[in-house]
Amino acid sequence: MNGKNRKDIAAGLEVDIVLKQDQRTGKRTRGIVKDILTNSGTHPHGIKVRLTDGQVGRVQEIYPKR
Numbered sequence: 001m002n003g004k005n006r007k008d009i010a011a012g013l014e015v016d017i018v019l020k021q022d023q024r025t026g027k028r029t030r031g032i033v034k035d036i037l038t039n040s041g042t043h044p045h046g047i048k049v050r051l052t053d054g055q056v057g058r059v060q061e062i063y064p065k066r
Contacts, residue, residue: 003046003059009036013065017049017057028060 001008003015016028031051038047046058 001062001064003062004042004044006036006038006041006043006047008062009033009047009049009059011035014063015049015051015059016061016063017051017055017059018046019055019057022057029055029057031055033059 003009009015011033013033014030015033016030018026019029031053033049034052035050036047037049037056046060048056048058050056
């Protein structure tokens with residue numbers, strides 16, 4: 001699942017994000033969502049979130065709960 005719809009993302013989900021400094025390369029960072037920072041329902045580049053370790057980026061992939 002991609003991370004462009006806010007309704008698909010919730011705290012506690014495992015996701016891949018792209019950090020601001022990695023936008024040019026597309027390098028992904030995996031983590032657990034702590035906070036959703038984007039207020040709108042959708043975003044073309046991915047919903048911005050804060051991970052539990054404090055990193056902030058846009059969601060590229062959502063992994064289903066196991």
